[in-house]
Amino acid sequence: MTIANGILPQDRQIYISGRIWHDILPKVDFSPFLYALHDSINLSDFGKGLQRYYFSFILMPEGEQINLPYAHYDAERRIADVAVSVPYGDYEEKTTNRILMLENAYLQGIDRLAALNIPEFDVKAFYQNVKEVFAAEGWYGKWLD
Amino acid sequence: MVKLPISDKTRNIQSQAIESNGVDEATLEKKRTPYHFLLLIVCAALGAGLWMGQEEDSTSSIIVLDQDGNVELSPERKAKLARELDEIDNAEQYALIAAVNGHFPCFSCMDGSTTIFLKKGEVWKYGVTRKGEQIRYPAGNFGAMDLYYVPQFKGDYAACLKEEKRKIYYYPTLPEALMRSVELIRPPGNKTDS
Numbered sequence: 659m660t661i662a663n664g665i666l667p668q669d670r671q672i673y674i675s676g677r678i679w680h681d682i683l684p685k686v687d688f689s690p691f692l693y694a695l696h697d698s699i700n701l702s703d704f705g706k707g708l709q710r711y712y713f714s715f716i717l718m719p720e721g722e723q724i725n726l727p728y729a730h731y732d733a734e735r736r737i738a739d740v741a742v743s744v745p746y747g748d749y750e751e752k753t754t755n756r757i758l759m760l761e762n763a764y765l766q767g768i769d770r771l772a773a774l775n776i777p778e779f780d781v782k783a784f785y786q787n788v789k790e791v792f793a794a795e796g797w798y799g800k801w802l803d
Numbered sequence: 804m805v806k807l808p809i810s811d812k813t814r815n816i817q818s819q820a821i822e823s824n825g826v827d828e829a830t831l832e833k834k835r836t837p838y839h840f841l842l843l844i845v846c847a848a849l850g851a852g853l854w855m856g857q858e859e860d861s862t863s864s865i866i867v868l869d870q871d872g873n874v875e876l877s878p879e880r881k882a883k884l885a886r887e888l889d890e891i892d893n894a895e896q897y898a899l900i901a902a903v904n905g906h907f908p909c910f911s912c913m914d915g916s917t918t919i920f921l922k923k924g925e926v927w928k929y930g931v932t933r934k935g936e937q938i939r940y941p942a943g944n945f946g947a948m949d950l951y952y953v954p955q956f957k958g959d960y961a962a963c964l965k966e967e968k969r970k971i972y973y974y975p976t977l978p979e980a981l982m983r984s985v986e987l988i989r990p991p992g993n994k995t996d997s
Contacts, residue, residue, distance in 0.1 A: 665903075665904065665905055665906075666903060666905065666949065668948065673948055673949070674902070675902065675945075675948075675949075675950060675951060675952065676902070676951045676952070677951075677952045677953075677954070678951050678952070678953050678954075679953075679954055680898070680953050680954065680955045683900070683951070683953055686951075687923075688902060688951075689902055689903045689923060692902065692903060692949070693903075712944075714952075718954070723893050723934050724893065724895055724932065724933075724934050724954070725952070725954065
């Protein structure tokens with residue numbers, strides 16, 4: 659997967675976004691996830707069932723009513739769309755390593771994929787592959803600009 | 804047996820078919836009729852279904868009588884109203900911010916450019932959404948990819964619309980907009996001032 663001059667191609671397999679409360683935005687940067695996963699993961703290695711995977715981190719204070727977690731799969735277009743909440747208070751207070759919290763949220767998203775019963779797609783292998791990306795020493799810093 | 808009228812044009816075409824294929828009119832009529840009869844049955848079935856549907860709607864009342872005999876909205880209608888009022892009261896004004904350096908669609912570029920380069924963290928668009936509108940953004944697509952959805956203000960719908968409008972108008976005064984060589988009247992992702 660190529661990243662030319664630090665610019666990701668428009669058409670790719672893995673997309674990452676976030677629903678982030680403005681107060682905490684300065685403490686958030688998901689871009690290393692975008693680059694690392696685009697560089698290391700090829701969804702077709704795990705089967706034909708998933709062509710595109712959209713994932714959103716939700717970082718909203720407690721009591722949020724609009725931006726809620728979800729998980730959808732479009733069998734016709736072979737697209738999955740998952741959003742997982744990251745504990746806002748813990749992230750803000752940095753009670754746990756923030757990157758670790760984000761990694762766990764992303765892996766939780768893959769767990770939710772498993773519940774969608776996507777045909778012809780090895781979710782376990784995908785999960786394992788992503789876990790290996792996150793296990794690499796200094797992976798996040800490598801992709802920070 | 805119902806015989807449907809045939810236009811002159813159709814009759815001419817059929818006559819030509821008879822001449823070229825050696826098929827007589829009686830045989831053609833026999834072939835045509837079953838299809839017309841089938842079409843009639845389908846239409847009758849559809850009509851019956853529509854009529855039954857209307858009958859069903861008219862029997863489920865939208866108003867009821869309470870224990871004192873006063874007219875009230877049905878519980879279902881009340882619940883729907885409460886839900887929709889709640890959605891109007893729970894709105895948010897948001898910004899769509901570039902998650903990475905890259906090219907994004909530009910709807911406000913006055914030099915005719917269709918894309919603009921944004922740095923990570925720069926504003927692409929301001930908008931307003933209400934509770935229950937999450938479906939507006941399927942597959943993480945907010946109108947472009949690689950954007951963060953950043954709620955900036957929460958309140959009722961009118962207050963959020965005002966906030967959005969203020970931010971759209973004041974966009975040219977943002978440091979990121981002032982640094983650009985091309986002046987934008989509003990964020991690149993906003994097609995209009997509202």
